[in-house]
Amino acid sequence: MNNTKIKTYTFALIGLILFSGGLCLFGESVIYKYENKDWFFFGTLSLIFINLGLGLMIKNNWGSF
Numbered sequence: 001m002n003n004t005k006i007k008t009y010t011f012a013l014i015g016l017i018l019f020s021g022g023l024c025l026f027g028e029s030v031i032y033k034y035e036n037k038d039w040f041f042f043g044t045l046s047l048i049f050i051n052l053g054l055g056l057m058i059k060n061n062w063g064s065f
Contacts, residue, residue, distance in 0.1 A: 008061070011056050011060045012056065015053045015054070015055070015060065016053065018050075019049070019053025021049050022049030022051075026046035
C-alpha cells in the first residue's frame with residue numbers, strides 16, 4: 001500500500017473515533033442537563049467532535065473503500 005492510502009485510512013478512522021466520541025459526550029451533556037449540572041462545556045465539545053469527525057470521514061471518503 002502506498003502512503004496516500006494509509007493516510008486516507010488513518011484520517012478516516014480518526015474521524016470515526018471523533019464522531020463516536022462526540023456522540024458519547026452529547027449523551028453525557030444531556031444527562032448533565034437533566035440533573036441540573038453544568039452541561040454547556042460538554043455540549044459544546046460534543047458538537048465540535050461530531051462535526052470534526054464527520055468532516056474527516058467525508059473528506060477521506062470513508063464509505064468508498
